Amino acid sequence: MAPQKPGMKQQKLISSLLVNGTLILICLIWIVPTLGMFVTSFRNSQDIFTSGWWTVFPHKAFSKVGEIKIDPGVDVNGPVTIEGVTHTFEEWREGVKLPDGRQLTWFGNKRSLLVIVEAEKWMWFNTDLTLENYKNVLQGQEFRFKDAQGQEIVRMGNDLGGAFLNSVAVAVPATIIPILIACFAAYGFAWMNFPGRKLLFTIVVALLVVPLQIALVPILQDYTKLGLNGTFLAIWLAHTGFGLPLAIYLLFTYISELPRDILEAAFIDGASHFTIFTNLILPLSIPALASFAIFQFLWVWNDYLVALVFLGDQNRVITSALAAIVGEKGQDWHLLTSGAFISMLLPLAVFFALQRYFVRGLMAGSVKG
């Protein structure tokens, strides 16, 4: 082996530091927004308005250390001297920094004759955190909290707990039903012969990128006629319809590449298509099914438009409930943040637990619009 140049090792170290440094910086930028929301969701309603969420971390800030009473004999209309410094009342009111770093601020009007002394001190972690926001936003009953001015406000709870359950009731079947239907269809396209097979599959591929907006107006008409609006069935069917092209396409590519011999052997044994499908194809396709399942689950859980159109206020799902808090009570940050975090719990858990499958589904799904 040739001896390494002396500068080589150092150069490698520098480039590694540079690469990792850049990446860490980018990752920090990526995390900060979510972190801010997460921290805020635990702060009480008043604090959220009076200071930024970052103040819960150790930082330097001015805090009151004492008061100075002004001698009533002093003429407050002229310049006033406090602690050896002379300023007018207006300047004192704005706050004056002393050479030793303390800050003096006149409290209230001229007659108060009171000056607040503040000094910059290190504040350690602010542990004044609460679970109250979560409790309030989850339930559907009235509750009270204080706003920025300390006034008490009564609000109806947003029943996010109920919305969470509704989301489960929407997302689980809306994930499994299209998979089941697509799996049958993919098997049919891959291993059965029937007239129009090629044309039908070409249409499936063409439908991959069709924007779902195209369907909303007519489907809503159908649902109104059928009395389906606001029911779970309506939204399952809609999500099934919009997810099917991708599902069929994905599963077709997977199932059509399964080894031919296994299936032929089963046919010779006299197995019917249905038996082959349930006993052979379904178990063999589990990786592909899982990939699509995660993809579809996250999509349905996070969907807002379809739920907004077909469910409305009946059986409200979590995204709609959250959007409603944004709209109606745009200033209730403590409810917004805790609500947003609740809505993310399940998808984040699914995502981190099954990331590998999700990535695979995503790669295959990148043909979709």
Next chain:
Amino acid sequence: MQKTVTPKVPGGVVGWLTTTLGRILVSLIVPFITFIVLWQGFLFLRDSQAPRIVIVLVAILWGVGGVALLYGVSNWFVERLPDVWTQRFMPFVFVGPGVAILAWFLAIPALRTLWLSFLGPTGEGFVGIENYIFAFTDRIMLESFRNNLLWMIFGTFFCVGLGLVIAVLADRSRFESVYKAIIFMPMAISFVGAGVIWKFIYTYKGEGSGIQEIGLLNAIVSAFGGQTQPWLQQPPWNNLLLIVIMVWLQTGFALVVISSAIKGISSEVLEAARVDGANEFQVFFRIIIPSIQGTLLTVTTTIVIFSLKLFDIVRVMTGGNNGTNVIANEFYMQRFTYGNAGRASAIAIVLLVAVIPVMFYNLRQFQERKAF
């Protein structure tokens, strides 16, 4: 796997089951009972006042079980037919439901929307191309087109660009999977949730003494001595600030797809180039980029289409006010706020026409693979 087919039960329990008449009766009764069961489930779900959790469990069971049951029963039914007919109908048991739903929810609606787009607000009265004239001349629509163009250009550029840069950098780090997971994480967050997160960054409290900014962006600006701003109310820059949210959400997607393409480049080629004295920039532009061209194109089209259909971010953050409207939001407003189905349909058709090139591209790719 070796399990052979269970022999068909000849219905030997009761003799008459084997007679033709019995068979026909059973064949009719089974689908009928299935239908009744499913219908009762539907009624229960629609009208029941049971506790939420019970309804949820019944819903899941009914929905998933119902679909499985339908397949089981229709297969059972078709197998009972004479052999020739079984052969002929079986493919449609498998493919039929999927095709039917696609037809109902995507294929036919495209035609119906096209028809509606020539009708008046309530779907009555032929108005010709009036709705399209609106779609291409209205001030708000023109603004939406401009904004969608901004989303498509800047959103796509930054998503793909950042994804590419991070993929290349991460490829050279030992902690690659950690970095990728962090950048990728927002993909699991809903747009509504992301909207809440970013409202916190952009919020503005106003002027006055003693006011402490609680929005991160304003806090940073004022820490550097700048003037705090109501960021989301100032066109046209607010569009770019909204685009940042999309970049935050979608870069992970670009990153993951590009990263796996980079992994596919043979390390010998890269090694050879470096031995020949190519520097890292030359390796990047002359080898990496050309090798992953196809992937870059796919990612780009996906994100372009995505930004064309973008709705939730704008809906939640600004509602389309202050010059931030986009086509999909205007579609929603026309249909559900102003109740004008004709105009909404015309807008949807415009969206559809915009993705047709991609549709043909997909079809060509598919034909080339000769999967059939």
